[in-house]
Amino acid sequence: MTLAEAAPETFPAVIENAGAESRFVLVCEHASHRIPEAWGDLGLSRQQRLAHVAWDPGALGLSRGLARRLGAVLVHAPVSRLVYDCNRAPDQPGAMAEQSEMHEIPGNRGLCTKERAARTAAVYTPFHADLRAEIVRRIALGLAPVLVTVHSFTPIWHGVPREVEFGIIHDRDASLARAVLAESRGTGLVCGLNEPYSAADDVTHTLRLQALPYGLANVMLEIRNDLIATPEAEEAMADRLAPVLERALASLSTPAMAG
Structure with a gap:
């Protein structure tokens, strides 16, 4: 019996520091490389299941470091993006990718509509329902939430080294992204706006x-x-980026002075 034929287990979002009063809501959609038993190993080796193809290494540790420094709530997904990528809409091929980077995903090949619907109901729907509930609750409390999604990317893409170290990406509203870019001067990081991805690559679904x-x-x-790549490096990066986010938000909240 497949998961599509059984009553599916669901995988709700993990919410940490729910009582936080900061305006920031941190989200990590690719926090986990866990593949629940219902989906076996998707035909992948252990090495593949621990690689970037299955999750964003370092992103959850960094998110937790930022949450501590900002006094922010953190919402993250408990399942590998290879089961369902919570930063993709259900009609996007990348939601249950048959190939990711240079890796074939045998367990995702030729999924029937019932199986796709079952995975969507098990992973995507509860994750985004829980995230929305947290956002709406904060809106009702007058906290004016600020949504920040946290990801990591590989140093080399299809054999080409990437010089950018810190990418800042926006969808239709570029105001906070541009403020973060401006406040990133002095961090020592090579920064890029809409690098190494942009909204045109369908990476801003959660936003x-x-x-x-x-x-x-x-x-x-x-x-x-x-x-x-290490817990110490995650903490060091959180030390760099938390003040950037605070200053960026403050710059949006401060009216520009008349010339």
Whole structure:
């Protein structure tokens, strides 16, 4: 019996520091490489299941470091993006990718519509319902949430080294992203706006779904994963980036002085 034929187990979002009063809501959609038993190993080796193809190494540790420094709530997904990528809409091929980077994903090949619907119901729907509930609760409390999604990317892509170290990505609302870029001067990081990805690559789904409908300030952060490869490096990066986010938000909240 497949998961599509059984009553599916669901995998709700993990919410940490729910009582936080900071405006920041941190989100880590690719926090986990866990593949629940219902999906076996998706036909992948152990090495593949621990590699970037299955999750964003360092992103959860960095997110937790930022949450501590900012006094922020953190919402993260408990399942590998290879089962379902919570930063992709259900109609996007990348939601249950048959190939990711240079890796074939045998367990995702030729999925029937029932299986796709079952995975969506098990992973995507509860994750985004829980995230939305947290955002709406904070709106009701008058906290004016600011959505920040945290990701990591590989130093080399299809054999080409990436010089950018800190990517700052926006969808239709570029205000917070541009403020983060401006405040990143002095961090020692090679920064890029809409690098190494942009909204044109369909990487801003969570921002579109959860922030834009409410008019919330939002930004997607991408950190090169060799810079957050250890717990110590994650903490050091959190030390660098937490003040950047605080200053960026403050700059949006401060009216520009008349010339």
